[in-house]
Amino acid sequence: MRNGALFGFHDLAPGEESFRDAVLAGFGRVPKRIPCKFFYDARGSALFEEICRLPEYYLTRTEIAILEENSTDIAAQMGPQCRVIEFGSGASQKVRILLHALDQAAAYVPVDISREHLRDAATCLAEDFPSVPVIAVCADYTRPFRLPPLPGKGKSVGFFPGSTIGNFEPDAAVAFLANYARILGPGGEMLIGVDLKKEADILDLAYDDRAGVTAAFNLNLLERINRELDGDLDIDRFEHVAFYSAAKGRVEIYIRSLADQTVHIAGTRFQFAKDELIHTEYSYKYSVEEFRDLAARAGFRPVDTWTDPAELFSVHYFRLR
Ligand code: AVI
Numbered sequence: 644m645r646n647g648a649l650f651g652f653h654d655l656a657p658g659e660e661s662f663r664d665a666v667l668a669g670f671g672r673v674p675k676r677i678p679c680k681f682f683y684d685a686r687g688s689a690l691f692e693e694i695c696r697l698p699e700y701y702l703t704r705t706e707i708a709i710l711e712e713n714s715t716d717i718a719a720q721m722g723p724q725c726r727v728i729e730f731g732s733g734a735s736q737k738v739r740i741l742l743h744a745l746d747q748a749a750a751y752v753p754v755d756i757s758r759e760h761l762r763d764a765a766t767c768l769a770e771d772f773p774s775v776p777v778i779a780v781c782a783d784y785t786r787p788f789r790l791p792p793l794p795g796k797g798k799s800v801g802f803f804p805g806s807t808i809g810n811f812e813p814d815a816a817v818a819f820l821a822n823y824a825r826i827l828g829p830g831g832e833m834l835i836g837v838d839l840k841k842e843a844d845i846l847d848l849a850y851d852d853r854a855g856v857t858a859a860f861n862l863n864l865l866e867r868i869n870r871e872l873d874g875d876l877d878i879d880r881f882e883h884v885a886f887y888s889a890a891k892g893r894v895e896i897y898i899r900s901l902a903d904q905t906v907h908i909a910g911t912r913f914q915f916a917k918d919e920l921i922h923t924e925y926s927y928k929y930s931v932e933e934f935r936d937l938a939a940r941a942g943f944r945p946v947d948t949w950t951d952p953a954e955l956f957s958v959h960y961f962r963l964r
Contacts, residue, residue, distance in 0.1 A: 648769040649776035653791045657756050657783035663872055663909055670913050670921075677864050679810055679896075679924035683757075684867055690860040697856055699848040702806055705956040706836045710737060710804075713949045713958070714744035717834060720946060720960050724797030726750040729804075730784040730823065735764045737804045741834075742772050749795020754780045787822055799827045806838040806956070809893075809927040813937060816927070820941030824963055833943060833961045839954060840928045843887040850885035850894045850926065858883035861898060861923055874908045884920065887928075896924040931957055 662681050669676040683691065695703040710717070721727075723746040729738055732753030742748055751768065755761040758781045765779035782788045793799070801823050808816050824831060850857055861883045868874035884897040900915035907913075929937065934957070935945045943961035950957045 648773045650766065650769040651776070651778040651791070652762060652765070653778065653780045654758065655780060655782040655788055657781065657786075659756065659783070662867065666868060666872060666908060667911060670908065670911075674920055674922050675913075676922040681864060681867070682860060682924070684863070686866070687860060687863045690856060690863060693856050694852075694860060697852050697854065699852040700857075701845070701849060701955050702838055705951050705953075706804060706806075706958065707737060707740070709836075709949050709951055709956060709958045710740045714740055716947070716949070717741065717958075717960065718744040718746065721745060721800050721832070721834070722797060723747060724749040724795045726752060726793050726795055726797060726799045727802050728752040728754065728790070728799055728827065729802040730754050731803070731805075731807055732761065732764065734760075735768045738802055739768070739771070741802065742768075742775055748775050749797050750776045750778055750793050752778050752780060752790065752793065754782055754784045756781065756783050785819060785822070787825065790826060799831045801827050801831065801833040801835070803833065804836040804958075806836050806926070808835060809838055809929070810924060811927075812925065813927065816937060817940045820938060820943065824942050827963065829963065831963045832946075833938075833959075833963075835938075835959050835961070837934045837957050837959060838926070838928050839950070839957050840892060840930050840933075841955060843889060845955075846887035846894055846928070847885070850887075850896060851883065855883075857885065861885075861896060864923060865898065868908055872909045874906065876906045876908075877904075880904055892928055892933075894924075894926040894928070895922075896926070897922055929957075931959075934959060 694700050726749050732755050735753050753765050761779050765777050769777040776794050811819055865876045865878050880901050881898050884899045887894050897920040900919045903917050904915045931948050938961055942964050944964045946960045946962050948959045
């Protein structure tokens with residue numbers, strides 16, 4: 644860390660659900676399932692970064708363009724001396740656009756469960772923005788927790804980009820936003836990126852790209868079972884399945900078994916019928932109005948919304964009622 648950078652690290656020692664418990668429980672259900680949070684081991688995170696650069700995966704570049712295009716307006720809403728609190732901060736990349744535009748942020752608070760990744764990303768950001776105090780918090784942001792005392796008297800603004808909110812089912816998304824609201828406190832505000840509803844063709848390709856990167860990302864869950872849980876799955880006997888259901892307003896992602904087969908995981912035997920599906924992820928898409936209604940259920944009032952010219956993606960600004 645270079646001299647002058649202001650940096651704090653608060654470890655709230657989050658307990659993590661083990662991959663083993665999740666897979667053994669999930670494979671005992673009908674349909675079988677693996678929660679999408681397990682995509683992100685080292686290989687899965689590298690594949691997700693590759694997805695974000697794919698021509699078919701318009702989400703990342705479109706959201707960045709919206710943030711860049713509207714950074715002055717966004718910074719005006721956030722005001723001087725605000726504290727920016729980002730849940731699931733990962734590599735802390737998109738927040739750099741805000742920190743450049745803001746009239747001196749009082750603090751940047753990245754919150755993530757992945758301790759070492761958080762420490763590295765937060766250290767790097769503190770070095771690049773030496774005038775912004777960076778207070779990293781290692782916590783499970785899907786559960787209630789308390790922020791440490793933060794510097795400054797400006798408002799606390801949540802930042803939740805990437806349309807990660809779409810990976811929650813709607814009731815869980817409301818509960819997640821309500822927890823965010825409690826942590827931001829009275830007067831809190833929120834800047835959140837949300838993918839918009841659109842034609843099925845665009846969404847089908849975004850989640851089943853020609854180069855097969857999303858397929859590799861999804862099937863990495865099975866590779867992970869083999870690596871970490873002493874599994875004997877033959878990956879070639881499974882395939883990636885992703886499609887947009889307009890009726891449900893979501894992309895549904897599964898792994899399909901290509902044969903009747905028996906596999907072993909951590910000493911337990913599981914049967915698959917040919918064409919049986921393992922559910923791995925939903926990615927919900929919302930119209931601007933639908934998302935405003937959902938956020939209202941968590942106590943957020945809409946202030947402004949920015950979209951790209953093709954209306955692929957939206958960035959919303961909310962204030963707590
Ligand atoms: C992290 N999340 C917003 C991604 C999405 O678009 O739902 C995860 C993803 N799954 C497949 N491709 C990308």
